[in-house]
Amino acid sequence: MVTKGIEPADVLAFFEKICSIPHGSRNEAELSAYIADFAKQRGLWHRTDEKLNVVIKKPGTADYESSAPVMLQAHIDMVCEKNNDTVHDFEKDPIRLVLEGEFLRADGTTLGADNGIGASMMLALLDSGDIAHPPLECVFTTEEEIGLIGAAALDVSDLSSKTLINLDTTTEGLITAGCAGGIRSLASLDVVWENIPAGYTCYDLSLKGLLGGHSGGDIIHERGNANILMARAIQLLMNDIGLCLVKINGGSMDNAIPRECSATIVVSQSDEQSLLAKVEQIQANYKKEYRVNESGVSLTAVKAASPAAKALSPECVTKILGLVLLAPSGVIARSLEMENLVETSNNVAVVTTRDNSVDVKLATRSSVRTRKESVEQRIKLLGRILGAKIEFSGEYPEWEYSPNSKLRDVAVRVYTEMYSKEPLVEGRHGGLEPGILGGKIPGLDSISIGPDTYGLHSPDEKVNLPSLNRTWTYVKTILANLK
Numbered sequence: 430m431v432t433k434g435i436e437p438a439d440v441l442a443f444f445e446k447i448c449s450i451p452h453g454s455r456n457e458a459e460l461s462a463y464i465a466d467f468a469k470q471r472g473l474w475h476r477t478d479e480k481l482n483v484v485i486k487k488p489g490t491a492d493y494e495s496s497a498p499v500m501l502q503a504h505i506d507m508v509c510e511k512n513n514d515t516v517h518d519f520e521k522d523p524i525r526l527v528l529e530g531e532f533l534r535a536d537g538t539t540l541g542a543d544n545g546i547g548a549s550m551m552l553a554l555l556d557s558g559d560i561a562h563p564p565l566e567c568v569f570t571t572e573e574e575i576g577l578i579g580a581a582a583l584d585v586s587d588l589s590s591k592t593l594i595n596l597d598t599t600t601e602g603l604i605t606a607g608c609a610g611g612i613r614s615l616a617s618l619d620v621v622w623e624n625i626p627a628g629y630t631c632y633d634l635s636l637k638g639l640l641g642g643h644s645g646g647d648i649i650h651e652r653g654n655a656n657i658l659m660a661r662a663i664q665l666l667m668n669d670i671g672l673c674l675v676k677i678n679g680g681s682m683d684n685a686i687p688r689e690c691s692a693t694i695v696v697s698q699s700d701e702q703s704l705l706a707k708v709e710q711i712q713a714n715y716k717k718e719y720r721v722n723e724s725g726v727s728l729t730a731v732k733a734a735s736p737a738a739k740a741l742s743p744e745c746v747t748k749i750l751g752l753v754l755l756a757p758s759g760v761i762a763r764s765l766e767m768e769n770l771v772e773t774s775n776n777v778a779v780v781t782t783r784d785n786s787v788d789v790k791l792a793t794r795s796s797v798r799t800r801k802e803s804v805e806q807r808i809k810l811l812g813r814i815l816g817a818k819i820e821f822s823g824e825y826p827e828w829e830y831s832p833n834s835k836l837r838d839v840a841v842r843v844y845t846e847m848y849s850k851e852p853l854v855e856g857r858h859g860g861l862e863p864g865i866l867g868g869k870i871p872g873l874d875s876i877s878i879g880p881d882t883y884g885l886h887s888p889d890e891k892v893n894l895p896s897l898n899r900t901w902t903y904v905k906t907i908l909a910n911l912k
Contacts, residue, residue, distance in 0.1 A: 576823025645859025
């Protein structure tokens with residue numbers, strides 16, 4: 430074990446087991462089966478549904494037998510992102526763990542602490558014989574990272590909890606008490622291919638070095654979007670140099686800010702030196718623009734290993750660049766009620782060149798439903814102007830802040846007693862499952878908590894182990910106070 434001898438040993442043992450089982454979104458079958466078998470071996474009531482959600486119930490401990498049940502919830506899928514030079518197959522390879530001081534990270538990939546850490550705490554609670562708690566209803570959901578799909582499909586008819594502790598917050602000392610809703614969209618542009626004139630040379634453009642991150646939690650940091658920066662670069666090059674675009678591909682997940690984007694272009698041989706000089710100038714401009722938060726941004730042009738036979742028509746290129754550059758992007762509105770909270774945003778997440786189309790995936794979030802709908806209308810209008818087909822999917826509701834919450838009051842009091850300071854109580858821009866579960870269970874009193882985790886949805890993801898140990902104590906103490 431990489432974390433042998435480190436506390437909380439029980440939680441980390443389950444997390445290492447989870448990391449040994451591939452569990453990207455839509456690939457949770459093996460992990461779901463492991464969790465169900467875990468319950469079976471311990472004689473706990475459990476069920477698995479068609480979406481591979483697992484529900485496990487455990488009776489209350491001594492003196493808590495007649496207490497009101499408490500639901501704990503975490504999702505078991507992870508975002509699968511890796512560095513370009515990392516060899517890793519998320520369909521079958523385990524996550525390779527690296528201990529780095531007080532942090533646990535993965536070797537060149539996402540870690541899956543989001544939300545494997547939450548699932549591990551639930552397994553440790555279910556496995557324990559000496560932690561005081563009310564009756565527990567532990568809900569392990571699937572496909573959260575691609576639209577909270579598991580939670581949306583969950584049958585709650587056999588759940589009796591009116592109190593929910595979600596374990597998907599990534600900041601210690603923060604009690605999340607509301608979150609944004611969201612919707613995904615796919616814009617598809619039909620393409621026309623043309624023969625490349627004689628005397629042209631093929632170049633590969635590469636935009637990399639960005640931090641990326643979670644398109645909900647990290648959008649507030651105004652980080653660079655690789656797809657947009659590449660489209661800007663292509664537009665600037667077209668202004669000065671006659672070029673043809675062969676393809677553009679960037680991003681991999683609609684809930685991750687794209688860190689890298691590549692494109693292939695062809696230029697006349699007489700413009701090659703101008704191309705290289707212009708690329709250097711654009712990179713210098715990007716480094717100046719992002720000197721505060723994205724100093725590692727890099728734009729390069731290298732001769733392609735093999736020539737291209739066809740390129741996209743100029744009209745297609747104009748539409749593609751228009752779709753990427755004119756779509757709503759980044760922070761659109763900030764909350765006027767909660768400091769440092771993004772209210773509405775849109776992520777131009779994935780650009781893919783196919784044989785017959787160029788597809789752009791976008792992810793819209795807002796804690797105000799009408800603002801979310803407004804962004805939808807803007808995307809529809811842009812699609813209509815450019816002749817793109819627009820499809821929406823994966824809509825999930827916002828989790829509205831409730832001014833009265835007995836559970837939140839307990840969590841605040843416990844934290845204050847433990848640390849002699851009050852926790853933060855805030856909303857979150859990222860989507861969380863209490864919004865969906867609250868719509869299924871009227872009157873559900875919910876909070877979300879968790880340890881310090883950084884670099885979500887990127888290979889920089891890491892969890893602070895001392896923070897995890899403190900959070901584990903905090904969770905156990907909250908449960909002990911729900912008698």
